Amino acid sequence: MTAKTTLLDMTSPAASPALDICARHGNKPDALLEILHDLQEAVGHVPEAALPVIARALNLSRAEVYGVATFYHDYHLKPQGQHVIRICRAEACQSMGGRELQAMVEKFLNIRVGGTTSDRKVTLEATYCLGLCATAPAIMVDGKLVGRVDAAKLKPILAEVTK
Template sequence: MNKTPNPGFAAEFDPARVREIALRLKDLEGPLLPILHAVSDAFGYVDDRALPIIADMLNLTRAEVHGVVSFYHDFRRQASGRRLVKICRAEACQSMGAMGLIASLEKALGVRLGETSSDREITLEAVYCLGNCALAPAAMIDGQLVGRLDAEKVMQRVRS
């Protein structure tokens, strides 16, 4: 399958590309977040090797850049799989079987929550409320919100 459903699937890290992104955006007002988003869009995550490049371009410390990256959970620190499955673990989803769903998916996919498969095919993550409580249990699969899930429905989407 040539299609990459996960829009954040990682391209190989390239320091020159990080410099190009930072150079293009550094004159914006408050450029750090736009640069981090652009790096994340380009590579699918913010590689630790990008932090000193960005810090240098913006005359910031590495700690300042690291602090922003680590504060916002939407910035990935590692490459994700080709398919990204985020299962909601908030109260409404838990009451409707999210924990059983997670256990079934871990077994079926051969990957634990918070991990990426060794072939980088799939990443399974927890999120804490997708705002889809009426359709619990809910998940975000490759950026698409879905509800009333069971393991079979998730597997059908992942295999499609």
């Protein structure tokens, strides 16, 4: 790490909250998951600029911190939309029309899975089992599970999250 890179990392807007959160956790490397969670809670996502700051505070490599932040699907390196729709892509949901459901949502929102609408209202994510196999296909909207989703059930959901 060069002095120039360190200076840029430590002066980024993400540095202050990241350093404060690391300090609250005693700058302990074994608190990395909690630190990432708290940072996401504080600023709405885990800014990539905060990763080297966290690495330095915890005496970890950037690769270690980045690896953890990108391994767990609940951490987001970019801001999420106001609403988050997760579409189940597990086998039961796929066999009951999950792919078609995903295509409908992508077309309506004009984004692909992993994207956020340009107005930042909706983020679309894939997940690999919501535990509603008996009521497939299933989605999760802002943390609420919805089963037996078809076009008729989907339209009012999409209308609500995009208004």
